[in-house]
Amino acid sequence: MEVFVQQLINGVTLGSIYGLIAIGYTMVYGIIGMINFAHGDVFMVSAFIALIAFLTLVALGITAVPLALFLVVLIAMALTSLYGWAVERVAYRPLRRSFRLAPLISAIGMSIVLQNFVQIAQGARVKPLPPLIGGGYTLIESDTFVVRLSNVQILVVVTTIALMALFSWVIARTRLGRDMRACEQDLKMASLIGIDVDRTISLTFVIGAALAAVAGIMNLLYYGVIDFYIGFVAGVKAFTAAVLGGIGSLPGAMLGGLLIGLIETFWSAYFSIEYKDVAAFSILVIVLIFLPTGILGRPEIEKV
Amino acid sequence: MATAPDTRTASAPARAPLLSVRGVKTYYGNIVALRGVDLDVHEGEIVTLIGANGAGKSTLMMTIFGDPRAREGTVLFEGRDITRMPTNEIAKLHIAQAPEGRRIFGRMTVLENLQLGASIADPAFFAADLERVLTLFPRLKERLHQRGGTLSGGEQQMLAIGRALLARPRLLLLDEPSLGLAPLLVRQIFAAIRELNEREKLTVFLVEQNAFHALKLAHRGYVMVNGEITLSGSSRELLNRPEVRAAYLEGGRH
Numbered sequence: 001m002e003v004f005v006q007q008l009i010n011g012v013t014l015g016s017i018y019g020l021i022a023i024g025y026t027m028v029y030g031i032i033g034m035i036n037f038a039h040g041d042v043f044m045v046s047a048f049i050a051l052i053a054f055l056t057l058v059a060l061g062i063t064a065v066p067l068a069l070f071l072v073v074l075i076a077m078a079l080t081s082l083y084g085w086a087v088e089r090v091a092y093r094p095l096r097r098s099f100r101l102a103p104l105i106s107a108i109g110m111s112i113v114l115q116n117f118v119q120i121a122q123g124a125r126v127k128p129l130p131p132l133i134g135g136g137y138t139l140i141e142s143d144t145f146v147v148r149l150s151n152v153q154i155l156v157v158v159t160t161i162a163l164m165a166l167f168s169w170v171i172a173r174t175r176l177g178r179d180m181r182a183c184e185q186d187l188k189m190a191s192l193i194g195i196d197v198d199r200t201i202s203l204t205f206v207i208g209a210a211l212a213a214v215a216g217i218m219n220l221l222y223y224g225v226i227d228f229y230i231g232f233v234a235g236v237k238a239f240t241a242a243v244l245g246g247i248g249s250l251p252g253a254m255l256g257g258l259l260i261g262l263i264e265t266f267w268s269a270y271f272s273i274e275y276k277d278v279a280a281f282s283i284l285v286i287v288l289i290f291l292p293t294g295i296l297g298r299p300e301i302e303k304v
Numbered sequence: 305m306a307t308a309p310d311t312r313t314a315s316a317p318a319r320a321p322l323l324s325v326r327g328v329k330t331y332y333g334n335i336v337a338l339r340g341v342d343l344d345v346h347e348g349e350i351v352t353l354i355g356a357n358g359a360g361k362s363t364l365m366m367t368i369f370g371d372p373r374a375r376e377g378t379v380l381f382e383g384r385d386i387t388r389m390p391t392n393e394i395a396k397l398h399i400a401q402a403p404e405g406r407r408i409f410g411r412m413t414v415l416e417n418l419q420l421g422a423s424i425a426d427p428a429f430f431a432a433d434l435e436r437v438l439t440l441f442p443r444l445k446e447r448l449h450q451r452g453g454t455l456s457g458g459e460q461q462m463l464a465i466g467r468a469l470l471a472r473p474r475l476l477l478l479d480e481p482s483l484g485l486a487p488l489l490v491r492q493i494f495a496a497i498r499e500l501n502e503r504e505k506l507t508v509f510l511v512e513q514n515a516f517h518a519l520k521l522a523h524r525g526y527v528m529v530n531g532e533i534t535l536s537g538s539s540r541e542l543l544n545r546p547e548v549r550a551a552y553l554e555g556g557r558h
Contacts, residue, residue, distance in 0.1 A: 186407055192407075193423050
């Protein structure tokens with residue numbers, strides 16, 4: 001029982017991070033029908049930006065954790081959005097009218113570029129960040145096991161819920177959200193009614209990158225170490241989450257992220273930690289075979 | 305409303321046309337779709353373009369919007385060259401289109417579709433414009449919060465036209481509004497177009513295969529064959545031309 005509760009807490013935390021990244025995949029897929037393979041690496045870049053920002057702020061003498069954290073979030077979101085925007089502008093937009101595989105190949109190229117850039121610029125070794133937010137609560141204490149809920153975990157989950165609520169509101173209620181949904185359904189018609197499709201697509205990448213930036217900061221705070229390769233693994237997991245939830249569906253991405261986080265932690269706890277990735281990706285294969293549109297996805301049937 | 309000049313005559317008015325298409329050639333890859341089209345639409349007119357399936361009518365509609373772009377020739381709107389303008393910038397000039405296939409945003413409500421139609425319009429007019437469209441097509445009023453994809457074909461066509469009207473168009477392009485609709489619905493929609501033209505002096509450019517209905521509605525018409533304009537004139541003239549009757553009207557009068 002204690003183990004179960006602890007893994008549930010860990011799984012929800014991990015799932016929050018995956019969910020935030022998964023939104024970027026599913027939004028871009030929804031609007032231009034491509035998998036942005038560089039998205040995981042944008043997440044990785046954001047973690048590095050956050051780390052550098054932290055260290056810079058400390059060097060400048062800003063050591064109050066809430067203030068530093070707030071500034072880091074702003075800086076990382078802004079700079080990571082710029083990366084997201086640039087990736088689309090440089091690698092995808094010129095290929096928009098090209099054959100379907102072209103942007104996909106370009107995305108893989110962009111992923112490699114970002115990974116190598118960070119590896120060369122920052123070195124290949126793991127970068128640590130001393131724990132900034134300590135403490136937590138002991139929920140259950142038995143002779144053999146202690147269930148803990150750390151402050152970082154609370155921060156991660158609460159921030160994720162708040163961001164997802166805000167994001168859902170933007171999509172459902174604002175002019176930008178309506179334009180994005182229109183583009184997602186019919187790019188040509190969207191431009192016929194005067195929507196600037198290029199701008200809307202750019203903003204989709206910017207929002208996706210901003211959410212990934214928050215995930216990157218969480219990842220840094222939660223694990224305390226990052227390297228240039230974290231984007232690949234987290235990216236593939238978040239992509240799996242998006243497919244599991246139903247690619248193109250925003251609630252699906254959030255649900256898929258949560259499920260992948262839970263599957264991974266429970267598998268690690270009850271079976272073997274070495275095979276946790278195998279478990280996560282087996283789920284992907286099973287979903288693709290038996291439920292190709294995902295849990296909340298819709299079949300590609302449109303009434304003509 | 306002030307009396308507008310009667311444009312329902314054979315000769316086009318002397319003013320500069322609202323829309324002027326000059327020598328437009330459009331290609332899909334290397335396949336030629338339009339072979340040098342000349343066509344004018346004057347303010348306050350209903351002009352129809354008739355022709356068989358695959359003649360290039362819809363291509364012309366889309367070429368006016370720059371997608372695909374004309375490889376040669378020019379498209380002028382109020383004397384301004386819009387041939388190379390981006391599609392969404394052309395929409396901002398208050399040219400609206402109810403395109404081929406209607407292209408309703410099926411997963412959005414009827415109201416959201418109409419709001420999207422008003423994207424380029426001044427928001428101050430939205431409430432009144434919405435009311436006007438819902439009076440014109442009362443069926444949409446009943447379905448306002450229903451998803452667009454659940455509407456019948458006729459209702460979708462009304463929504464496509466309504467969405468275009470909310471842009472407060474100076475020029476309305478309609479691509480086969482009668483396609484796939486029951487004759488009663490076709491009459492309703494055509495009556496609505498006539499009403500808009502007569503009451504609000506809306507300029508309409510109408511593409512149709514249903515030549516009889518289209519020529520009955522329009523002031524002037526053009527006949528397109530294989531990417532070229534082969535005939536033009538007042539609707540009455542065209543209705544009486546033996547070649548038009550033979551090609552487009554025989555057996556089609558219902």
